[in-house]
Amino acid sequence: MNKFWIVLWHTYTTKLKAKSFIITTIITSLFVFAIANIQHIIEFFTKDEKTTVAVIDTTGAFYEPLAAQLKQGKHDDLQLKKVTGPEEKAKAAVRNGKWDALLILSADDKQLPKAAYYANTIADSDTPSELEQALQQLKTAIATKKIGLKQEQIAQLYEPVPFEKVALEKNAKTEEELNQARVLVYVLLFAMYMFVLMYGGMISTEVATEKSSRVMEILVSSVPPLQQLFGKILGVALLSLTQFAILFAIGFTALKSSGQELWNFLGFDHLSVSTFVYAIIFFLLGYFLYATLFAVLGSLVSRVEDVQPMITPVMIIVVAAFMIAMFGLNAPESSFITGASFIPFFTPMIMFLRVGLLPVPFWEVALSLVLLVATIGLLAFFGSKVYRGGVLMYGKAGSLKDVKKAVQLTKK
Amino acid sequence: MALQLEHVTKRFGAVTAVNDVTLTIPEGNLFGFLGANGAGKTTTFRMILGLLEPTEGTITWNGEKIGYSKSHLIGYLPEERGLYPKLKVKEQLIYLGRLRGLDKAAIVKEMEAWLERFNVPEYAEKRVEELSKGNQQKIQFIAAVLHKPKLLILDEPFSGLDPVNVELLKEAVIDLKNNGTTIVFSSHRMEHVEELCEHLCIMHRGRPVVYGPLKEVKRSFGKKNIIIHADMPLDELAEFPGVVKMKRTAEGVHLQIENEDVSQKILSHIANKGFIRKFALEEPSLNDIFIEKVGAAYE
Numbered sequence: 106m107n108k109f110w111i112v113l114w115h116t117y118t119t120k121l122k123a124k125s126f127i128i129t130t131i132i133t134s135l136f137v138f139a140i141a142n143i144q145h146i147i148e149f150f151t152k153d154e155k156t157t158v159a160v161i162d163t164t165g166a167f168y169e170p171l172a173a174q175l176k177q178g179k180h181d182d183l184q185l186k187k188v189t190g191p192e193e194k195a196k197a198a199v200r201n202g203k204w205d206a207l208l209i210l211s212a213d214d215k216q217l218p219k220a221a222y223y224a225n226t227i228a229d230s231d232t233p234s235e236l237e238q239a240l241q242q243l244k245t246a247i248a249t250k251k252i253g254l255k256q257e258q259i260a261q262l263y264e265p266v267p268f269e270k271v272a273l274e275k276n277a278k279t280e281e282e283l284n285q286a287r288v289l290v291y292v293l294l295f296a297m298y299m300f301v302l303m304y305g306g307m308i309s310t311e312v313a314t315e316k317s318s319r320v321m322e323i324l325v326s327s328v329p330p331l332q333q334l335f336g337k338i339l340g341v342a343l344l345s346l347t348q349f350a351i352l353f354a355i356g357f358t359a360l361k362s363s364g365q366e367l368w369n370f371l372g373f374d375h376l377s378v379s380t381f382v383y384a385i386i387f388f389l390l391g392y393f394l395y396a397t398l399f400a401v402l403g404s405l406v407s408r409v410e411d412v413q414p415m416i417t418p419v420m421i422i423v424v425a426a427f428m429i430a431m432f433g434l435n436a437p438e439s440s441f442i443t444g445a446s447f448i449p450f451f452t453p454m455i456m457f458l459r460v461g462l463l464p465v466p467f468w469e470v471a472l473s474l475v476l477l478v479a480t481i482g483l484l485a486f487f488g489s490k491v492y493r494g495g496v497l498m499y500g501k502a503g504s505l506k507d508v509k510k511a512v513q514l515t516k517k
Numbered sequence: 518m519a520l521q522l523e524h525v526t527k528r529f530g531a532v533t534a535v536n537d538v539t540l541t542i543p544e545g546n547l548f549g550f551l552g553a554n555g556a557g558k559t560t561t562f563r564m565i566l567g568l569l570e571p572t573e574g575t576i577t578w579n580g581e582k583i584g585y586s587k588s589h590l591i592g593y594l595p596e597e598r599g600l601y602p603k604l605k606v607k608e609q610l611i612y613l614g615r616l617r618g619l620d621k622a623a624i625v626k627e628m629e630a631w632l633e634r635f636n637v638p639e640y641a642e643k644r645v646e647e648l649s650k651g652n653q654q655k656i657q658f659i660a661a662v663l664h665k666p667k668l669l670i671l672d673e674p675f676s677g678l679d680p681v682n683v684e685l686l687k688e689a690v691i692d693l694k695n696n697g698t699t700i701v702f703s704s705h706r707m708e709h710v711e712e713l714c715e716h717l718c719i720m721h722r723g724r725p726v727v728y729g730p731l732k733e734v735k736r737s738f739g740k741k742n743i744i745i746h747a748d749m750p751l752d753e754l755a756e757f758p759g760v761v762k763m764k765r766t767a768e769g770v771h772l773q774i775e776n777e778d779v780s781q782k783i784l785s786h787i788a789n790k791g792f793i794r795k796f797a798l799e800e801p802s803l804n805d806i807f808i809e810k811v812g813a814a815y816e
Contacts, residue, residue: 108616119604318600322595323661324616328588
């Protein structure tokens with residue numbers, strides 16, 4: 106067992122000290138920090154950016170109410186400016202950049218407002234849609250007034266229907282909780298996905314590097330393959346947790362201190378302990394499952410360049426699991442998702458999704474965990490055989506057929 | 518007390534890589550393994566190390582099977598050289614040494630002694646990829662012997678080294694042997710085996726075709742060599758009874774003869790024909806034996 110720790114520690118420390126790891130961590134940290142502060146950043150850049158729209162009101166009756174309507178909507182960055190004069194001159198002014206856009210208000214045959222919006226490009230969709238919305242409200246107001254409805258009647262008409270969603274099951278989440286859980290589950294699923302792909306690939310490459318540098322033969326002669334395999338997998342797991350902890354700490358502090366809105370959006374205040382514990386359990390087990398596969402596949406190739414095609418099928422499974430999980434976010438109760446949550450390769454993401462959003466009976470979670478752990482055990486057992494033979498095999502670009510060859514090598 | 522291979526056979530599917538090999542390598546011996554590429558040397562080594570399981574037969578070291586529990590007693594220099602290219606020599610040796618059961622302080626002490634011996638003490642802090650191939654090989658040799666193994670397996674230890682480094686390494690091998698290490702090594706170079714080994718084995722297509730102490734192997738081979746330097750033409754000797762082979766040289770001829778007696782007949786035959794500057798009877802070289810047994814020129 107002692108050698109297992111040596112391999113683990115060596116894998117962890119050498120990777121931790123590697124420039125590539127330090128640089129990646131710094132860049133990702135900056136990224137996380139930026140995301141957490143995204144509001145401040147956007148505000149910083151748009152602070153002084155006001156859109157000025159010139160308005161030609163051909164009727165003379167719509168401008169004032171429209172401006173009032175916009176003011177109500179708190180559109181601080183949108184300024185209207187009433188202009189008179191020929192349309193062509195105003196358009197030319199837009200072209201010169203004096204104004205950002207030109208809005209021409211006119212009345213149709215029923216004396217209701219209609220408008221044309223001119224800008225150099227219509228890539229900015231916010232401004233016209235804000236104007237359109239305001240104008241729509243104005244039109245409604247004028248039209249209803251014409252019919253003779255009173256103000257409160259209008260208000261009644263537009264009052265939203267009271268529509269309450271209530272979950273009957275005792276542990277079911279409330280609507281608000283569910284929305285927050287959905288966001289949190291999404292974030293954690295995405296983190297899981299990224300980490301499995303990143304660190305799984307790292308393990309394959311690591312094994313292939315040891316093979317291509319031929320240091321492997323010395324290693325296999327001094328450390329049993331199973332210890333070597335798991336020393337490496339756990340060493341990289343420790344590395345990923347280190348990185349995760351750093352990113353989490355940075356994200357957490359940044360959000361807490363300056364990203365209050367995003368903090369609430371992610372629902373950290375309502376983060377249940379069980380969701381967090383499940384996230385860690387499924388994250389680790391999912392990692393072990395895929396890391397074992399990646400390590401074994403890495404042992405089958407002789408050169409680092411051959412790693413990519415070899416691990417692509419497994420990558421596709423990971424992507425598929427993520428896609429199913431994305432679908433499941435909106436339909437966590439569908440039987441397809443329920444079924445998928447028991448397939449070991451999908452369990453880490455899909456079962457986590459279910460327990461994050463639904464009150465899943467404990468036995469279901471337990472069953473999926475047992476299946477997952479059993480699969481990992483089986484893969485480890487079989488994998489260490491393939492690994493043991495695979496590391497002695499050198500030759501042209503590996504294929505999955507080499508699994509058989511590798512197992513044969515370890516037999517009598 | 519020895520390394521014992523009994524009726525060891527290894528088959529990979531339909532291919533028989535090693536076929537019924539029975540060898541005893543006494544403790545403290547320096548044992549040479551010769552053979553062409555694909556003769557089964559590396560497979561035999563891998564079986565001795567326990568990396569491969571023999572299809573038939575048993576391999577024991579002092580009566581016990583070699584497994585991972587004994588890895589601190591065994592040193593291995595693989596044929597394919599390799600170290601972590603990005604790691605410093607020191608880190609590398611510490612890692613590999615610890616995997617062989619040594620602690621860090623002992624490793625550093627041994628490492629410094631060995632680097633000193635190989636005249637490269639400054640390499641400890643260098644990354645392996647910065648070193649020349651020959652120097653990487655020295656580092657790998659150190660990795661194989663750092664933990665003072667009882668059984669040392671060297672697969673082609675001298676290939677790719679310049680003559681100065683070959684001498685350095687040879688001396689190191691001899692020293693280890695004198696300290697009681699049992700050493701098994703394979704080589705392409707007959708003269709290295711001839712110079713170092715007491716016992717040897719020539720593998721051919723998975724079978725040992727020659728096996729025994731070097732002296733006995735030579736004696737039992739029977740055939741001898743004669744070197745003649747003389748002024749007169751000696752071409753006719755090719756037809757002389759008992760002469761197996763003849764090779765012309767700048768100063769005369771090299772003959773291979775069936776046995777010692779033939780040499781006396783040749784001497785008396787040419788004694789009156791002209792001036793003989795040299796007439797020497799020599800033991801057969803390992804190369805002669807190898808070519809004869811394996812049946813093909815080698816290297």
